[in-house]
Amino acid sequence: MINIDALREKRSLGFRLPRFNRRQQTLITILLMIIFLSSVIVGGALLGNERIATNFETKNLSPSLKHPFGTDWLGRDMLTRTLKGITLSMGVGMLAATVSAFIALILGLLAATMGKWADTVVTWLVDLFLSVPHLVALILIAFALGGGMKGVIIGVAFTHWPSLTRVIRAEVLQLRSAEFIQVSKKMGKSRWWIAVKHILPHLIPQFFIGLMLLFPHAVLHEASITFLGFGLSPHQPAIGIILSESMRYLSTGMWWLAFFPGLSLLIMVRAFDILGDHLHMLMDPHHAHN
Template sequence: MKSIDPTIVKKKTLIYIPKLNRRQRTIVSTVFAAMLLLAIILGGLLISNERITTNLEIRNLSPSLEHPFGTDWLGRDMFARTIKGLTLSLGVGITAAAFSVLIALALGMLAATMGKRIDALISWLIDLFLSVPHLVSLILIAFTLGGGVKGVVVGVALTHWPSLARVIRAEVMQLRSAEFVGISRQFGKASWWIATRHIFPHLIPQFFVGLVLLFPHAVLHEAAVTFLGFGLSPQQPAIGIILSESMKYLSTGMWWLAFFPGLALLIMVRSFDILGDNLHMLIDPHRGHE
């Protein structure tokens, strides 16, 4: 009887796993990033405030199964504080980024549709805001408005629109030379009608992609301003407050107070960054089928 080579049997039993193309990998990473952000939101809503109340009996505990991020000097669970802080930063970042995108959308359309004088004025404003560092302008605006959520939201909204406004202006200038816009002008349609019916619908994808891409900058600048003491109040479980308070305890060996909240902030920001890049890739007709 002829013997069977075992290597042949192993080759036949191998499971073929199809290789994902770039579009499929993009969709998988987008879904994963969206699920991670959704988990942060649900965690912030479901975790009770009792987890972040003072409990001196369990203070200064290192990370464990019961307290994955450890506890601080007041016995507050750092995992609960971090999730609550991420949820707060998420709300502040989305609100500020939405207002900033609306400003960029309005000014970009005005610059490209209202004549050369308005275009020159808005272009000058864009260059002016781009010449000043975001953090400096944000600190000045937040300090003038007294800090808090209002000061941070207004500060971020007024300092993060110029780059997107320049992109939208260029997009509108390109759309103005399109054939369907020229036909509408020949039929006597007003500029406002063309802007609302032809140009604005083409800018909706730019709005959502700009919102997602502006969010990481908004969150990081909110955390930086709060860390410096010009942002959210110390009573709120913001990531900037957590990192600022933990600095004085790092020399005592309580490394987990800053490490886990900072790592969680970077993961959330990176998730939004991946989400924005992937949405831009999927929406772009030149890259969507790669």
Template sequence: MKHVISGNRARYPRFHAGHKLGLTSLAAFLVLLTIFAMSVWMDASGLSTNLAQRNFAPSAAHPFGTDWLGRDMLTRTIKGLALSLGVGVVAGASSVIIAGIMGLSAAVMGKTVNRLVSWLTDLFLSVPHLVTLLLIAFVLGGGAKGIIIGVALTHWPSLTRVIRAEVMQIRSASYVSISRNFGKSSWWIATRHIIPHLLPQLLVGLILIVPHAILHEAAVTFIGMGLSPHEPAIGIILSESMRYLSSGMWWLALFPGLCLLLLVRAFAMLGENLKMWVDPRRAHEH
């Protein structure tokens, strides 16, 4: 019986790998859907000050406890995650658009543009993301606008390299040469052959950039250069909770931090699984 099971696993390795990828992707998607649904369903009254119930430890009425102003920490955490998720998606989408334009330009607009894009890519990759993001956010005065622009301008280089290599490979394909011999224009070839092939790469790039954007938004907000202190952002919640940890109010930082980690990990798992499905070379490895 053991040999039969081993033989089945050897004969159907990709089935087991695909089943595992499907389950992890479903779990990650359910986590993201739950956070989004809870943020829409929850009443914002938990964000209001209520001094009669301040500093409550976690309980059935307040699963994440309350803070020093009596605000419900579960409500603040979910609303903060939704805010971080929105900023991350907008910033990630902006970064993907920049990467797509840069990659296409480098591949189809000649050697001069290719060298310029390569130089810019190497320049941005030579400086840590967070340092450049801090400088951009500081120049733009912080806030959601500064975070979004900062993330968009710092997270495009790696994806640009992938897009450029993909476009170069598609341009040398036989079906593109046939279309060109039939007199099809460059615009026709781009819209019919190149861009449709790039959409899966751009989608995977977006999902992989979003968790980086969320973490960087939380980090910049944590040090006071990101979102406004009046907004229930995770970075603000964690920054404020540092002053109360010595008083034994451990729940102020523990639950928001764990939820932020869960959100980022769900996005990362979903992106890695989609990457394996999209990339045929990775698919043959499983």
């Protein structure tokens, strides 16, 4: 008697999708996120400024095939403005997050290798900055520096390092008890030599993962203070500027001015968040080989 189910199973073997383990799924996700984010950056860089020039003949147009994100009150294409704003925010966020990550790396190394006094000072600084809300400290720093791109970058960089500093400090404290560190101490190597030659290479994965996870927060806080008027110049096509300007026109039914830029910002931030999480899974020995 012919087994119909067995024949169906054999026929479907050629159409069955390949099954990936967790490491392969992680690598595929990382690759897709890198391609997506790179496409956004390239698109924002290649689009010309003629589509964001004032053109009153095309003002206040709702989303269409010609203008997928619609146009604003000056006839500027909102898709172009959004892509350029996302690219600018990504650049500011990445620079600020990189500076913040380096601050965390240096302070974490100092706290765990330079003695009790250094650990006390760094721990006090971490507790001090964590006790103040990010946005409040950011606004104060940016306002004191006169706003603009410089004020935003410095403000974001000097308010986002404490959490990563704690992680790096804890990692270094674990490494200090390792056998190769103890051997170097018995051989008379200095604390600084041990920190640079032995400990620092082990912190590179933590540094890059922390950088990727800091970036979404940096972008959101940059957009927040720019939206409130303490950040980038109104002449720059930043997402915070676009959202701030759109608030005056929502009551007239021009919902697309805020919806598409805000949604694009959330998608971009979520993409970097996913990239950071999957990089952590890839570099974590508990997840990498599952």
